[in-house]
Amino acid sequence: MSESKRETERKYEPSSPGADGVPDLTGVGPVASVVPAGHGELDAVYHDTADLRLAGASVTLRRRTGGPDAGWHLKLPLGGDTREELRAPLSDDVPGELRALVLSRTRGAELVPVVRIRSARAVRHLRDAGGGVLAEVSLDEVCADSLLAGGGRAEWSELEVELADGVSAALLDRVEKRLRKKGVVRADSPSKLARALRDTGAVVGPAGPCGAVAGSPGWYVSAYLREQAGILVALDPAVRRDLPDAVHRMRVTCRRLRGCLRSYRSVLDRRVTDPVRAELRWLAGELGEARDQEVLGERIGGALADLPDELVLGPVAARLRAWEVSRGADARARACEALSTSRYLRLLDALDALVRQPPLRAGAASGREDTMARAVLKEYGRLAGRMEHALAQPSGRARDTELHEARKAAKKLRYAAEVARGALGKPVARLGSRAKSVQTLLGGHQDAVVAQDTLRQVAVAAHEAGESAFTWGVLHGLERAVADARLAELPAVWRAMSRPALRAPLGR
Structure with a gap:
């Protein structure tokens, strides 16, 4: 299993080569002293696909020797100056675990050496008054050799400031202010790899234009699809590692993509998008x-933890843990297996194709206000029909089912509103917010209904094992009360969603 750490760093062009090019940072914020921390020789071979898919996604995979952290390093972007670095022991080939974590980017293409970067590094530590390390400042003399056909060599100096764990990112701003005063400017490349590829002649192809007219319905829809497809790909490693909330976020991203393709059929040809929606x-x-x-x-x-002790009878916690383990392992395995199939990789390829060349219809080119508003109002009409039908049902399983369908309709309206926010402004943003309120309320009701079914099953299993089912019955009653409470709130929340009047803001 690989090790993981977050690194927050910035890179600069030193004012002059050599260690003397590092300005004194003593007195910058909490920095009480700057202490030399040695020299080292680092040798890293970066791996990527032949067409540099990892580099195009700001992902780096390297095999490095020298220094205290020799081994394989996979760096994933987290936004801003922060990346997550996953480490695996030194070996000849790319470790299988790291290979799997880049599969959503490589799509199974072979990983090959693309550039070798050697650095002579001089390190200094920025320490606080108590001697604790706040940041590491490294001055690197870099030599990069392309390992691709026709590639060249590049050399440069680079100053890197990396925060220690737990140190506020505000220190980077203070350090940068001091550096600027001394003539040190930010590097124009975010990483050594990016600069090495650029300066040795490799071309990392940016995503091309979608072909839609700026400000048109096709432009807004394509931009939303591009954003969500990128999120889906970026979440893949987190799902494989079973990180908290990763599966939920990927599932929601699938829904957002499906909702966009469904709601904006007037913009995109459904003969192309319907198969993608199905996948x-x-x-x-x-x-x-x-x-x-x-x-x-x-x-x-x-809910069990909140119960008074006198209401907990029998081995309730043990049974709950057994239930979670028996079902949870299978569910997680199923999710990971899905991400390892060729079907999943074909879906990612299909999304890429949609983003690169969206199948635009006539309605994609003009009539932004009317096209976008009609799509949102159509989803509102579907929700209204679902709600009216559900609220007219008598209490029971049939009404619960209809309320669940209304919840899904509220999600679709919310996602349609997200797509149109840039075109229609505050009115559609307010509508999306109200749709979320309805969705949240109906979600609370549905969760309580599902919990009741599960609690009944667990109670039956406990009874058949000779255990008391009393506590499970208490929890069942509490969930029923929650469902009834959410249902009582629903009419007022729904009334707040009167039929919206949507039009584009003036000046758009």
Whole structure:
């Protein structure tokens, strides 16, 4: 299993070569002293696909020798100056675990050496008054050799400031202010790899234009699809590592993509998008069991922890743990297996194709206000129909089912509103917020209904094992009370969603 750490760093062009090019940073914020921390020789070979798919996604995979952290390093972008670095022991080939974590980017293409970077490094530590390390400042003399056909060599100096764990990012701003005063400017490349590829002649192809007219419905829809497809790919490593909330976020991203493709059929040709929607539905289904299991276990466990001791009879906690383990492992395995299939990789390729060349219809080019507003209002109409039908049902299983369908309709309206926010402004943003309120309320009701079914099953199993089912019955009653309470709130929340009047803001 690989080790993981977050690194927050910035890179600069030193004012002059050599160690003397590092300005004195003593007195910058909490920095009480600057202490030399040695020299080292680092040798790293970076791996990527032949067409540099990892570099295009700001992901780096390297095999490094020298220094205290020799081994394989995979760096994933987290936003801003922060990346997550995953480390694996030194070996000849790319470790299987790291290979799997980049699969959503490589799509199974071979990983090959693309550039070798050697650095002569001089390190200094920025320390606080108590001697604790706040940051590490490294001055590197870098030599990069392309390992691709026709590539060249590049050499440069680089100053790097990396925060220690737990240190506020505000220190970077203070350090940078001092550096600027001394003539040291930010590097124009975010990483050594990016500069090495650029300066040795490699071309990292940026995503091309989608072909839609700026400000048109096709432009807004394509931009949303590009954003969500990128999120889906970026979440893949977190799902494989079973990180908290990762499965939920990927599942929601599938829904957002499906909702966009469904709501904006007037913009995109459904003959192309409907098969993609079907595959997104499949993926969300494969992820759903793991997410539902996680939410349900947390819900029941929290309710059990809140019960007074006198209401907990029998080995209730042990039975709950056994239930979670028996179901949770299978659900997580199913999710990971789905991400390892060729079907999943074909879906990612299909999303890429949609983003690169969206199948634009006539309505994609003009009539932004009318096209976007009609799509949102159509989803509102579907929700209104669902709500009216559900609220007219008598209490029971049929009404619960209809309320669940209304919840899904509220999600679709919310996602359609997200797509149109840039075109229609505050009115559609308010509508999306109100749709979320309805969705949240109906979600609370549905969660309580599902929990009741599960609690009854666990109670039956406990009874058949000769255990008391009393506590499970108490929890069942509490969940029923929650469902009734959410239902009582629903009419007022729904009334707040009067039919919206949507138009584009003036000046758009």
